[in-house]
Amino acid sequence: MHSKLMLLFYDNYVRFVASSANLFEIDWLILQNIVFIQDIPLNLNRQFAPTEFGTTLTQALRDLSVPEQVVANIIHMDLSRVAVHIVTSVPTISTRSKFHADAYGLVKLSQIARRLQQQNANIYDNSIKDPMNTELYCYGSSMGRLTNKFLSDFFCSAMGVSWSELQQKLGNRATISNIAQRVKVGFHTNYQGDTNKFGASSRVCIKFKPDFFYN
Structure with missing residues (x-):
């Protein structure tokens, strides 16, 4: 299994999407899947207090080699109203997954x-x-x-x-x-x-x- 996460950036919020579907048309039109969506306030002029969700998401994105330009914006997202936990994964064939094995x-x-x-x-x-x-x-x-x-x-x-x-x-x-x-x-x-x-x-x-x- 592998992570299927999306961070969709808008002017004043970020839409966080965790889906069981791959980005193939057939996964969305024929197969049945589950999608979790939450809109998270975004303020590029303010740094919000860190949360467990934010820390976990930041580490996962970095281990997945997501550009730092994206990762750096997490601190500007107000995650205080996120009431879920995130359990993700990174490719086990990569040495980077061994550094944080207990985080996935x-x-x-x-x-x-x-x-x-x-x-x-x-x-x-x-x-x-x-x-x-x-x-x-x-x-x-x-x-x-x-x-x-x-x-x-x-x-x-x-x-x-x-x-x-x-x-x-x-x-x-x-x-x-x-x-x-x-x-x-x-x-x-x-x-x-x-x-x-x-x-x-x-x-x-x-x-x-x-x-x-x-x-």
Whole structure:
């Protein structure tokens, strides 16, 4: 998977866009995708206080070799009303990703989940007591190698627990197969699969057990 971020600059605001779609027409007109959008006030004559969102975004853009002319404007964006966390990625084939390995992917997701648990203990209480009561959902323009191991690691990270902690809570229920089934993967319809740029073969590139699917 890879980051799909857009920063659209206007006179007095920046539109932040995080999308599961690639910049191909078919991803927007045929396939189903998810888009998060927030308009952020921009004032080039003022420097705003740093936020975790801004720090994470700045680091990700620099690691992705985005021109400094763009990155330098983040300090002029009023991020105080951004109420989400950003979990992004950089190419693992690049040495730059190794410098900030704990700032991306599942490691970053786990850090955020643990912090949210501490801040909202009453909300997470039931999920933490028995993680098997929790279901997670993921959706994307295209699917990579969603193996049982990856899905179970994704579940642990999103719950903010390590595999050993999960085993302590669940005992013999903590198998990779059982945990992987707590993650529901949204995939494209038959029509979408048949008409996308990869053809019908895109629907069979991932092998799931029958009980992984639900209508």
